[in-house]
Amino acid sequence: MVAILNFVFFIAGALLSLLWWAIIISAVLSWLVAFDIINLRNRAIYQISTFLDRVTGPILRPFQRIIPPLGGVDISPIIVLLIITGVRAILLPALHRTLIGLVGGGYY
Numbered sequence: 001m002v003a004i005l006n007f008v009f010f011i012a013g014a015l016l017s018l019l020w021w022a023i024i025i026s027a028v029l030s031w032l033v034a035f036d037i038i039n040l041r042n043r044a045i046y047q048i049s050t051f052l053d054r055v056t057g058p059i060l061r062p063f064q065r066i067i068p069p070l071g072g073v074d075i076s077p078i079i080v081l082l083i084i085t086g087v088r089a090i091l092l093p094a095l096h097r098t099l100i101g102l103v104g105g106g107y108y
Contacts, residue, residue: 001103009096013088019059020084026052027077 029049032038040046056077063076 002100005096005099005103009092013092016084016088016092019055020081020088022052022055023060023077023081023084026056 026049029038029045029052033040033045033049038045040049059080060076063079064074067076067079069075
């Protein structure tokens with residue numbers, strides 16, 4: 001049972017890491033498009049941008065509704081990145097230790 005819990009928490013941490021990187025890449029890509037360094041007429045860039053918007057949009061939109069842009073800059077990705085980092089660094093390990101203790105795994 002301990003091995004299954006370890007695996008589940010490994011997968012959860014990895015998915016949060018992937019989401020973290022997707023938000024970073026999406027933000028950088030949006031800046032590159034906004035400053036006309038790259039454009040969305042390039043099919044590959046368009047597909048990457050669409051994919052990243054579909055992955056990060058459902059996470060970012062609730063925060064974008066609550067937090068207004070400051071000086072035209074959307075800070076919701078920064079807030080979401082802080083939350084993801086906190087979940088990975090504080091909540092996941094605490095929950096993992098608690099569940100391991102409940103199933104009687106002792107030290108891991």
